[in-house]
Amino acid sequence: MTFMLAVIVGVLYAAGTYLILRRSVVKVIFGLIFLGHAANLMIFTVGRLTKGAPAFVPEGAEAITEPFADPLPQALILTAIVIGFGVQAFTIVLFKRTYQTVGTEDLDKMKSTDQLPGDKS
Amino acid sequence: MSWIIMLPILLPLCTAVIMIFFRRSTALHRILNAAGTALMLGVSLVMLGSVQTGGILSLRIGGWEAPFGISLVADMLSSVMVVATAFIGFTTALYSLGTIDREREHYFYHPLLQLLLMGINGAFLTGDIFNLYVWFEVMLISSFVLLVLGGRPEQLEGAIKYVTLNLLSSSIFLAAVGILYGTAGTLNMADLAARIPLLGHRELLSVVGVLFMITFGIKAAIFPLFFWLPASYHTPPVAVSAIFAGLLTKVGVYAIMRFFTTVFIHEEAAFIHQVLLFLSAFTMVVGVMGAVAQYDMRKLLSFHIISQIGYMIFALAIQSPLAIAGALFYIIHNIVAKTNLFYVSGLIQRLKGSYDLREIGGVYRFYPMLGLLFLVPALGLAGIPPLSGFWAKFIVIKAGIDSEHYLLVGIALCVSMLTLYSMIKIWNEAFWKDDPRGEGSVEDEGYLLIPSMKKVMMVLPIVILGSVTIVFGFWFEPFFELADKAAVELLDSGAYIEAVMGGRS
Numbered sequence: 001m002t003f004m005l006a007v008i009v010g011v012l013y014a015a016g017t018y019l020i021l022r023r024s025v026v027k028v029i030f031g032l033i034f035l036g037h038a039a040n041l042m043i044f045t046v047g048r049l050t051k052g053a054p055a056f057v058p059e060g061a062e063a064i065t066e067p068f069a070d071p072l073p074q075a076l077i078l079t080a081i082v083i084g085f086g087v088q089a090f091t092i093v094l095f096k097r098t099y100q101t102v103g104t105e106d107l108d109k110m111k112s113t114d115q116l117p118g119d120k121s
Numbered sequence: 122m123s124w125i126i127m128l129p130i131l132l133p134l135c136t137a138v139i140m141i142f143f144r145r146s147t148a149l150h151r152i153l154n155a156a157g158t159a160l161m162l163g164v165s166l167v168m169l170g171s172v173q174t175g176g177i178l179s180l181r182i183g184g185w186e187a188p189f190g191i192s193l194v195a196d197m198l199s200s201v202m203v204v205a206t207a208f209i210g211f212t213t214a215l216y217s218l219g220t221i222d223r224e225r226e227h228y229f230y231h232p233l234l235q236l237l238l239m240g241i242n243g244a245f246l247t248g249d250i251f252n253l254y255v256w257f258e259v260m261l262i263s264s265f266v267l268l269v270l271g272g273r274p275e276q277l278e279g280a281i282k283y284v285t286l287n288l289l290s291s292s293i294f295l296a297a298v299g300i301l302y303g304t305a306g307t308l309n310m311a312d313l314a315a316r317i318p319l320l321g322h323r324e325l326l327s328v329v330g331v332l333f334m335i336t337f338g339i340k341a342a343i344f345p346l347f348f349w350l351p352a353s354y355h356t357p358p359v360a361v362s363a364i365f366a367g368l369l370t371k372v373g374v375y376a377i378m379r380f381f382t383t384v385f386i387h388e389e390a391a392f393i394h395q396v397l398l399f400l401s402a403f404t405m406v407v408g409v410m411g412a413v414a415q416y417d418m419r420k421l422l423s424f425h426i427i428s429q430i431g432y433m434i435f436a437l438a439i440q441s442p443l444a445i446a447g448a449l450f451y452i453i454h455n456i457v458a459k460t461n462l463f464y465v466s467g468l469i470q471r472l473k474g475s476y477d478l479r480e481i482g483g484v485y486r487f488y489p490m491l492g493l494l495f496l497v498p499a500l501g502l503a504g505i506p507p508l509s510g511f512w513a514k515f516i517v518i519k520a521g522i523d524s525e526h527y528l529l530v531g532i533a534l535c536v537s538m539l540t541l542y543s544m545i546k547i548w549n550e551a552f553w554k555d556d557p558r559g560e561g562s563v564e565d566e567g568y569l570l571i572p573s574m575k576k577v578m579m580v581l582p583i584v585i586l587g588s589v590t591i592v593f594g595f596w597f598e599p600f601f602e603l604a605d606k607a608a609v610e611l612l613d614s615g616a617y618i619e620a621v622m623g624g625r626s
Contacts, residue, residue: 028285038292043295046302076251090265
């Protein structure tokens with residue numbers, strides 16, 4: 001299971017990196033989403049995969065019964081997913097608005113803010 | 122007394138929430154914004170005072186024991202940064218009263234400013250790495266919206282670069298947090314500082330260190346990672362540019378400072394400090410070279426931010442107590458002077474109708490006092506004695522000579538000359554040169570039509586920040602003692618661990 005997840009994380013990172021290097025804004029958004037998911041899955045994998053009970057102390061007992069799954073990576077991922085969702089929603093709207101206002105979805109053509117005024121190229 | 126750490130975070134949140142409830146009343150927004158930031162400044166000063174006398178404060182949220190719950194920690198460094206944030210927040214709130222149009226006010230400009238301040242304060246005060254990520258996101262999403270508010274094409278274009286690179290940095294941050302948790306089993310900074318020296322898997326820790334350096338490097342705009350900054354910072358209204366320029370990159374510098382002097386203190390950190398030293402030279406040079414070539418005032422100043430970040434990174438990569446104190450003093454001096462320069466550029470634009478230095482001129486002839494107000498932060502930034510920048514640069518360069526980084530010291534001094542050159546360029550073009558459109562252009566009369574209340578609100582922040590630059594210069598010693606104390610505290614992570622973990626470990 002760990003091996004499979006590691007492969008998936010690798011594929012997501014590779015695809016995400018490839019996509020954010022593309023010139024089309026739509027592909028860049030997908031790239032960012034892939035990178036976010038890759039990071040989430042990586043936290044899950046690195047935080048040790050344990051088949052076990054939730055980390056509750058059973059009634060009457062003093063300690064948690066082994067084996068138990070570490071709840072913290074899951075809490076981290078949950079937070080990261082929620083934040084990622086909000087930010088990605090904002091990004092999609094921003095990119096759509098930019099497409100409507102600037103009239104192009106080619107990132108190479110959006111360079112007016114990087115040029116010295118008077119430069120024509 | 123430790124409950125006071127909550128206030129710099131809770132106050133702006135409450136103010137923002139109240140504002141959103143009364144969304145139609147922009148007059149209330151304005152009053153609350155100014156009052157809220159003034160109150161925050163008061164609270165943060167009280168906090169600084171109590172940290173100075175009583176040592177590091179730490180608060181466990183929800184009563185959970187230290188490494189398990191989230192801790193908020195206020196040491197000298199954090200509380201000084203929070204005071205600076207509140208101060209800049211207050212002046213920006215005033216400046217916004219004079220410059221922000223009704224349309225933007227109607228679309229939640231003021232609540233967003235409060236939320237931005239909340240995110241920045243949270244990032245300075247948290248003692249937990251994942252929590253730091255969350256505060257970064259709070260700060261980022263507010264800055265995204267502030268950046269695009271108004272929706273002009275260049276704003277949107279700049280925002281695409283800003284948003285994409287910052288999201289990339291967030292996902293690297295998240296990956297680094299994941300690996301760190303997998304290796305060390307904790308995310309509490311104090312706990313990490315205590316545990317990291319004892320851990321195996323050193324090679325994984327090096328990877329984590331480099332990932333953190335890259336993610337904070339993007340936020341701080343150090344050399345190969347700065348391209349989002351000059352592409353976006355000149356596009357929003359000048360009040361927004363000013364608060365971004367003053368505070369956002371400094372959060373990145375703060376994080377580098379916190380991580381590589383308190384948390385990562387072992388052989389891997391030495392490698393990262395070497396890399397940072399190398400990058401700081403490029404950051405200084407590339408930033409100032411970019412600035413020299415520009416004619417748009419805001420773009421020129423944006424490139425200067427990068428160059429100044431180079432000095433801070435140089436100082437904190439040296440790692441001697443003097444250098445860390447110098448870096449902290451440099452950050453504070455730079456926050457004040459840089460924000461002030463943006464305010465002045467906004468005022469010049471209001472007078473002359475343009476930010477382009479080739480199109481304007483003759484400001485000195487009609488507004489000689491404005492020339493004085495510009496010279497204080499400009500010469501301060503360049504490092505002319507007796508203003509604050511002289512002391513900041515003096516300490517950094519002294520620390521560099523003490524640690525025998527002669528080449529870097531030479532570069533820093535040359536960059537200083539170029540900084541002065543580009544400030545003189547603004548002076549020559551905007552103030553001394555005759556107005557290329559002839560004297561007494563239409564905009565000058567336009568200025569007379571601005572209500573006097575708004576004029577006061579534009580000039581007052583410039584005067585306040587200018588006098589702080591002068592005070593830093595003439596009464597340098599108490600401020601340096603503060604910075605020195607913070608540096609000693611930062612380098613001795615034992616006290617930090619003790620305060621957070623409460624005697625454990």
